[in-house]
Amino acid sequence: MIAYIALSASGDGIVGILYSVAQLLGVYFCVTLHEYGHVLAARRFGIGAVDITLLPIGGVARLKSMPRIPWQELVVAVAGPAVNVVIVTLLLCGFLAFSNEALLYAFKGALTSAISGQGMDEQTLRTMETVLMRPSLTGYAMMLVGVNSMLVLFNMLPAFPMDGGRVFRSLLAMFLSYRRATWIASRAGLLCAAGMAFFALNSTPILWIPVLIAVFIGYAGLAEAKQVDTMESVRGLTVRQAMIPTNVSIPMDTPLAQIFRVWQSHPMHALPVVNDHGLVVGMLHLRDVKLAITTKQDVLTTASELVDRKHYLGPARIDEPLENAIQRGSRQVRQIPVVDPGGFLMGILDLDSMLMRAELATDDLLRRDSEASIEPEDLINGKMLTPPNLPERPNDFSHFDQTN
Numbered sequence: 001m002i003a004y005i006a007l008s009a010s011g012d013g014i015v016g017i018l019y020s021v022a023q024l025l026g027v028y029f030c031v032t033l034h035e036y037g038h039v040l041a042a043r044r045f046g047i048g049a050v051d052i053t054l055l056p057i058g059g060v061a062r063l064k065s066m067p068r069i070p071w072q073e074l075v076v077a078v079a080g081p082a083v084n085v086v087i088v089t090l091l092l093c094g095f096l097a098f099s100n101e102a103l104l105y106a107f108k109g110a111l112t113s114a115i116s117g118q119g120m121d122e123q124t125l126r127t128m129e130t131v132l133m134r135p136s137l138t139g140y141a142m143m144l145v146g147v148n149s150m151l152v153l154f155n156m157l158p159a160f161p162m163d164g165g166r167v168f169r170s171l172l173a174m175f176l177s178y179r180r181a182t183w184i185a186s187r188a189g190l191l192c193a194a195g196m197a198f199f200a201l202n203s204t205p206i207l208w209i210p211v212l213i214a215v216f217i218g219y220a221g222l223a224e225a226k227q228v229d230t231m232e233s234v235r236g237l238t239v240r241q242a243m244i245p246t247n248v249s250i251p252m253d254t255p256l257a258q259i260f261r262v263w264q265s266h267p268m269h270a271l272p273v274v275n276d277h278g279l280v281v282g283m284l285h286l287r288d289v290k291l292a293i294t295t296k297q298d299v300l301t302t303a304s305e306l307v308d309r310k311h312y313l314g315p316a317r318i319d320e321p322l323e324n325a326i327q328r329g330s331r332q333v334r335q336i337p338v339v340d341p342g343g344f345l346m347g348i349l350d351l352d353s354m355l356m357r358a359e360l361a362t363d364d365l366l367r368r369d370s371e372a373s374i375e376p377e378d379l380i381n382g383k384m385l386t387p388p389n390l391p392e393r394p395n396d397f398s399h400f401d402q403t404n
């Protein structure tokens, strides 16, 4: 990125190159401060940050979670753009204090023409050009004012999951359920993204970067809405209700030849590997076993050499809330071992079939409730012959593929 900017400015000599690089660094510095605004606000509510990534199209602060209390999310979302507002205010104050009269006059002229939509007069135009085109401190400050103002305006668009969209969601969540608020906000965000893409594609030349950003917003918004949907549907359930009860595990010193045999009788994508004390040390993925076989590794290769320790974030406790346990999963980790308080294996939480199991568990509870209320006459009249829940609601299964 820096190399590209330097190259495109190379016609202006070494000063031009350095100035362009300084401009770029200035912009990214402001983007970083914006992200720190989010991170510090989240920290006040006890939510840590994973990292801050700077992308060619902006920055992303990854938080461990989003505050679920609407006013807290509002504060976290507003904190980023608020930083840019502060930067703009400080720069403008500095500008007013230090620049000369001619510049101030020109700046005022430019501002009025921008607001009224009329063209600038000759004098203003020339001064502005001189300031903005040639390397100067004033030009640099004005560029940053422009960039920061853009950052505020752009981020406050109600395009979930951008800041404005989060503000929108948190306001909705004050009156609606969290799930419903997210659904509406993500659809509004999709509309925004589609509008943005439409305008960018219809302009000449086509503005590819806004198109890219629109695609990113659309994708990220839907992904987060889906995630919220999953989290809300497991709210109140424990790991026990969604796990596959099993105590099948692979001891660390099991050789490759035997490992495959275990799989044939327990077809899962991953199985837990345990140490001599029966404690889980990680998950062994079928794909890794297959890879070891196809790359013709020694048949004496043991489970402890193949086990995935890198992505493993520890087991889920059996009575832990399901929504906590799910957060240990990732694209690589779809099966999580479940242990009792002593650390011994009780089952496997399979993230891909978890929702179905969770729903069956709730159905099961409902059925037990309804059975308890059945009167003895019902039994005599044969009403028990038709189970109350099973045949009536086959359509419910259509949304089980949500987690994929």
Ligand SMILES: [Zn+2]
Residues within 6 Å of the ligand: 034, 035, 038, 080, 081, 155, 163
């Ligand atoms: Zn932001």
